[in-house]
Amino acid sequence: MMTKRVFTILLFTFVTISSRSQEKRTINNSPKLVVGIVVDQMRYDYITRFYDRFGEGGFKRMINEGFNCKNNHFNYVPTYTGPGHASVYTGTTPQNHGIISNHWYNKFEKKMVYCASDPSVKAVGSDSDMEQMSPHRMKTTSIADQNRLHTQLKGKTIGIAIKDRGAILPAGHSANGAYWFRGKNEGKWITSTYYRNELPDWVNKFNASGQATSYFKEWNTLYDISTYVESGDDLNEFEGGYEGKKTATFPYDLAKLKDQNSGYDILKSSAYGNSLTADFAIAAIEGEQLGADAVTDFLTVSFSSTDYVGHNFGVNSKEIQDTYLRLDKDLERFFDTLDKKVGKGEYTVFLTADHGAVHVPSYLKSVKIPAGYYDSEGVKERVEELLKEKFKVDGIIENVSNNQIFFNYEVLDKNSINAEEVQKTLAHFILQQKQIDKVFTRNQLQTTNFTSGLAALIQKGFNQKRSGDVIVVHDPAVISYSKTGSTHGSGLTYDTHAPLLFFGQGINKGSTTKETHITDIAPTISALLGIAFPNGATGEVLPFVLE
Incomplete structure (x- = not known):
């Protein structure tokens, strides 16, 4: 007959084994794919300004099914694209990762250098000498690098963006591939010999499909322009516009305007550049078989056209509103593809920005808000x-x-x-x-x-x-820039306040107004995956984000 003491020992052993088994399942329960999304030049208030116009499957899906950090900021200056992308993925600031700007003066070489330029490599997919790129100027590892190391290089990393720096810096040093868009008269996605000597078949197939050319069409508002009450007048004196069109007003015939605006480069500065990026990212999921097995892969995607449109038309323009409404639909079809190809609940996504942007100072001055040009x-x-x-x-x-x-x-x-x-x-x-x-x-x-x-x-x-x-x-809202369009770079809230959304496997549902920083993203994803932090990380894990 079992004594009370023996029963207690057996019960304790069962509970311990069960607890350890549960702990093992939790530790090893990593998503099949992590997708990092950076929306270039996205101010946090774009979410709140345009929220009622968004559909249910894009930004709203991330907010409703995931976690929204409403008070997220860049914790360094300058707030530019190169430093922003590097800081998101390394979990530290330019003080440590070394990407101090997009271009900076190299006091040792006595010349200006570009954050992703590398004369030791060549372009693949283009003959241009302007496309010699790699991440060699970034001094620390990215979260994607750490995942590669943790999985003994079994986990893939692919970086994608229209801008080369938006593809290269997030993917890190050990990526399987980084692809960016070569405009001008080429209209192709390319890479460099840092990654490989030939484009993979799926990229060649995409380039040959004519998808980029298909966007040489009219860009008009997605909905009736009279309903775009969340943005300023379409005709005003604060926007740049395109060469060959007298006014910066809808609609824009991109096929007609392309020859005066550097060919395929006009797509970059239209809402269709984001659609083309989503097309290519969807092709990468299939072409690289991302998330197809139990080993975690990384896909980094930067939507660059929001920045080009913001610089050209400003943060209060009808063009920027339409760009975000269209991006919302692109995100929806991208998430639908992840559901089908990887599996709903089998992947994790975060979405943030690389910086915000200031209202056009000439507009601010017109409404008596202090601003100016330096x-x-x-x-x-x-x-x-x-x-x-x-x-x-x-x-x-x-x-x-x-x-x-x-x-x-x-x-x-x-x-x-x-x-x-x-x-x-x-x-x-x-x-x-x-000033x-x-x-x-x-x-x-x-x-x-x-x-x-x-x-x-x-x-x-x-x-x-x-x-x-x-x-x-x-001074606040004082910039060295043209009198039309927006820019960024300061430590003021219009440049530092950026969205931070998480959703998918391992993510809580909810929101917080607690201050978080852009450098917290990489440590939080590291904790989710149970891997080492990037080697220069200074950010903190956000425990309220994780289940």
Whole structure:
């Protein structure tokens, strides 16, 4: 007859084994596919402004079935495309991953460099010398790299975007492929020899299908334009438009306008560029057999055309509204494809942006909101005159770019000029200029630990080896740009506040107004997959997002 003590031991053993079994199932229960989506230049308020116009299967599906981080921000400056994509996937800021801008001055090579350029590789699918690209300038691993390492390279990674940097930086260093769109007179998806020496059959098949050419058609509003009450007047003086059309107003005959607007490049700056990206991403799921087995794969997709349209027409335009309503439908068919090919509940998706954008300053001024345009060339001339007068020598300034001033240290050394003295002289002088809000020096950023405010954002975007010697911050809504269209780059909320949506396997349903950061995405996905964080990650896991 079983004693009470024996029964207790057996019960404890059963519960322990059951618990361990459940723990093992939970740890190993990774999705078949992780899809990371970056919508280029997407402000958070595009979700709320256009919410009632969205269908049920795109943005709303992510919100209703997943988790919405409503107070998500970039925690560094500058807010540009290259740093944004790198920060989303590495879980850290330019201070560590080294992508300090789209283009920056390389003080060692004495020239401007591009964040994805690599002269050691060649384009595949195009003969253009402009398409020599790789991720070699990014110093840390991405979440996709870590998944590759964790799965002994069995898990695939494919990166896709119209912009090369939007495809390359998210996919990381060890990707199986990254593909971007070559416009001009070619209209093809291409890659580089960093990844492979020939395009795979599925890419060649897609390029030969004529899908890109099919979008040379009329771009009119998806719905009656009179119902687009969430955006400004169609005819106004704050938009750029296309060459060959007198007004920036619907409709646009893209077939007629293409020859005056760099051929296939006109698709990039229309809503159809996103549709073409969705087409290609859907082809990649089938062509690469992504999510076809139990080993987790990664697909990174960046919708770049939202940025081109925003730069051209501005954040309050009918064009930007139509672009997002059409993107919503593209997301719906993309998610429907994932349901069919990978399986509903078998994949995980996150969606965010690489930066936001400011309202067109000329529009803001018209409604009496402080804004303006900064004459960077004029200030550069005054700065050079000041230094020549004070230090009695020419050539102290080597480069001015990205609101940073780089010194020529050969000139400083030759003339026994103290760099810190030059920093202080410039900081004091520049701060007296109109439309300047703040100035930071290299010495400040290297010797002071800023923990809050704009200073902390500047510091997290400052890379000791690659950044300049003096950093200039403009007044709110003051930009160096044309009088039409929107841009970005600041540490103000119109540039930092970006959407962050999760849905799919392992994701809770809900929302939060707790502040989250763009660098939290990679650690959170790492925790979901049970893999090592990217090697430079500084973000935190968002436990309320995960089941």
